[in-house]
Amino acid sequence: MSEPDSPPFPGFDAHPALQELRLRAERRRLSAASLPPNVPDDVQRLVQELQVHQIELEMQYEELLLAQTEAETSRARYVDLYEFAPIGYCTVAPDGTLLQLNLRACELLGSVRQQLLGRRLTLFVAPAGRNAFADFLTQVQQQPTRRTITLEMRRDDRQTIYARLEGVAATDGHGHPSIRLALADVTEQYQARQALELSERRFRLLFDQNQDGMLLMRDNRFVDCNAAALRLLGLTSKEQLLGQSGAAFSPQRQPSGQRSDVLAWHYWEETLRWGFCRFEWCRLRPSGEEFWKDILLTAVPEAQGTIVHAAWRDITAEKQATARVRESEERLNMALEASETGIWSVDVHTRQLYWDVRAQQIFGLAPAPQPVPLRVLQNALHPDDRARVEQALEQALQKRTPLDLEHRIVRPDGTIRHISALGQLLHDEQRHSFRFVGLVRDITARQQEQEELTYKNRLLEHILAHLPAILIRLAPTGEYLEMVGSGLRALQLQDNELVGSSVFDAYPHLANPVRRLLARESMLFTGVAEMPSGPVYFQNYGFFDEQRQQGIIFSLDSTAAEESRRQLQREKEFTQNLLNNTVDAVVALDLELRVTAWNARIAALLSRPEADALGRTMEEALPGFARDPQILALLQRTLAGEATQHLNWQGHQQPQIFLDLNFVPLLTQGAITGVLLVARDVTERNALLAETNRLKLRQQQEVLSAILTTQEEERRRIAEGLHNGVGQLLYATKLHLDNLPPSEPGQASQKLLSEAIRATRTISFELTPSILEDFGLKMALRELVKRIPAHTLDVDLNLSGLDKALPPLLDIAIYRIMQELLSNVMKHAKAHEVFVQVARADDHLHLSVEDDGVGFDAGQLKKAKGIGLPGIRTRVELLGGTFTLRTHPGKGSTVTIQLPLTP
Secondary structure, rough: OOOOOOOOOOOOOOHHHHHHHHHHHHHHHHHHHHOOOOOHHHHHHHHHHHHHHHHHHHHHHHHHHHHHHHHHEEEEEHHHHOOOOOOEEEOOOEOOOEEEOOHHHHHHOOOOHHOOOEEHHOOOOHHHHHHHHHHHHHHHHHHOOOEEEEEEEEEOOOEEEEEEEEEEEOOOOOEEEEEEEEEEEEEEHHHHHHHHHHHHHHHHHHHHHOEEEEEEEOOOOOEEEEEHHHHHOOOOOOHHHOOOOOOOOOOOOOOOOOOEEEEEHHHHHHHHOOEEEEEEEEOOOOOOEEEEEEEEEEEEOOEEEEEEEEEEOOHHHHHHHHHHHHHHHHHHHHHHHHHEEEEEEEEEEEEEEEOOOHHHHHHOOOOOOEEEEOHHHHHHHHOOOOHHHHHHHHHHHHHHEEEEEEEEEOOOOOOOEEEEEEEEEEOOOOOOOOEEEEEEEEOOOHHHHHHHHHHHHHHHHHHHHHOEEEEEEEEEOOOEEEEOOOHHHOOOOOOOOOOOHHHHHHHHHHHHHHHHHHOOEEEEEEEEEEEEEEEEEEEEEEEEEEOOOOOEEEEEEEEHHHHHHHHHHHHHHHHHHHHOOOOOEEEEEEEEOOEEEOOOOHHHHOOHHHHHOOOOOOHHHHHHHOOOOOHHHHHHHHHHHOHHHEEEEEOOOOOOEEEEEEEEEEEEOOOOEEEEEEEOHHHHHHHHHHHHHHHHHHHHHHHHHHHHHHHHHHHHHHHHHHHHHHHHHHHHHHHHHHOOOOOHHHHHHHHHHHHHHHHHHHHHHHOOOHHHHHHHHHHHHHHHHOOOOOOOOOEEEEEEOOOOOOHHHHHHHHHHHHHHHHHHHHHHHOEEEEEEEEEOOOOEEEEEEOOOOOOOOOOOOOOOOOOOOHHHHHHHOOOOOHHHHOOOOOOOEEEEEEEEOOO
């Protein structure tokens, strides 16, 4: 038998699908057992091959049936989709003959399929579009790409539709060329587009031909404009405007003060938010000329965003006219307000009074509703002027003459005011009187000024008649026009005696100031006249009167004042000489603490000359004093009348000085007019005193050293006596009792001897702590603390910086001080815990002992009879240190000591 996979015929190349089919047939082939046994092998093989071919054919038939079923199902789906599609589909021959079409295509063409097949689609195209349709079919056949065209078509029922045709070339089942078309009804879209194009043409016509400026904007930038907008801006082409921002061709700031670019964006956002925005805007032409526009922005939504239509109307003339009217009204109101003038009118027929707020205020009335009866005005007239005013008003009404009257009124609060009333009768076109209109103004101030001027004239005349003064009027050339006043008597002249003569001839020494005066320069100058009785001094003030073209001089006899000034100058020089020769520094201050006197000693002390100090404030001249609160407090007490002093005041100068300050109030006729500061330099005195104190302290320290040395020697002698004498005897006695027979009295005695030996050793150690000499202060203090039972007092000892040896005297002093302090805590404080700190830092030794005991009143320390704390304080002071005690009843005590390492 051949291989199952071998082809049935030589050279046969089966398709892979057929090979797969053959394999499946091989698996299903029949057995050859039914053949006779003597059948040759070739026959058997041939029978088997036939069986395989038979199975293959059966299977192929089955698959063809399945494929046919699937094809029928697919065709049914395709027919449904094709027939009931919302778009018309049809197939036409190259000449446009309808070969096939679906139901939607039949609906679009307005007939049934049987009547449409075989007809040319061109017949359904409007005559105007048939050539374009023929070209469309030709292009579809020649080019493989899809082509589209929109045509006006006429249905069988004569209705017109607009359809969009998409075509692609194809072939039928026989290989004949054809064209497949898709038809979509776009009548509504076409009509909408036509309406939109018509609307756009109309809009463009209105846009371009409108006399107002029309513009289109996008993103606040101009994208189109008409000729009127260019004329408004003074431009020649659209390119000068398009692309510019909404704030272009505008001043940097609008008249309201807002920036044009910021305000333009604000209006743009308002337009987008509300759909429109209307406002007035100021722009600039290229020439710099300003003009005003009324602008209406309207937002128009688009598919790509929003476009804004802007309508501009030139309102420059209206603004200018309004501004002129407003300016005229403002000038009138300003004139009325500046002159404080009110307006009033009276109806001739009804006798009703109309008046504005200013007129009511002049009469002292609050603003009230209009009108009011005329008697309101009449009731306000002063009783003495009422008859005269009413008569003048009636005469003006009857004779039609103007009213010009000044009179008095009485306000509701009782005050009397002077007013000026002006009025005129108005007539209509028939010369009939209908209203009396007038102005009213309060002239009380003017009346008072007139009275004041009259009073001042009388006062001037009185001054010239009774005071040593002279009033002089000079012509521009220097001749006397007037010269009056009682001051002429000192010159032995009469009033106007020199009128007509020249001042340059009468008083040549005044020529220079008089020329400057006549040259329009106001000035103050002193003149002197030599008289037989002596010189006469005049203080002159002069100015030039531009209105009358005269020089005015007012002269006052100052001879007595000049003599007083000279006397005061002599006294001042004497006083200054006296101040400059004193050893003390002297400064005088007025009530505002400004320097009025400054002697040579303070000038040398502060290196500030008198000329630089006089007139300055204390903060400027004496900054060290002004910054010291104690000095300021003393100054205030002195200004209140109390003499004060500040001894040994430390100045801030370099080198440093010390002053004794005395503040004395300065009196003038019993009133305080300032402060006298007397300062004495005590720097040398303090230095000598400090040196004396240092010598005394050194002597005290030497005495203390000798005392301490003697005390320690005596302590050592007593300690040795206790240890070698009493201690040995007590120990020998104890040994003797140990050798005696045991007995109860003997044991009690031994116990007492043990306590006596221990007490002796303790006293000996406290008197002379040998550990201090052998191992230093650090070990001695620790041993001192160890000897205090913990159940009696808990001691927290902190030592720092004691590794380096201290002076022996300081070691002994610190040890004894600590010994005394701990003894006081155990005896008196009733404390549970004490904190001890001894630290060496820089050139000082710090010691502090703080307990939690009952404390005591620190004020009673001076009254204490003991020698504990007072003795410690004395010892610390002799060593040049400081002793501080902080304690309160019930709050414990803290002792802090600081000792210098070197004397």
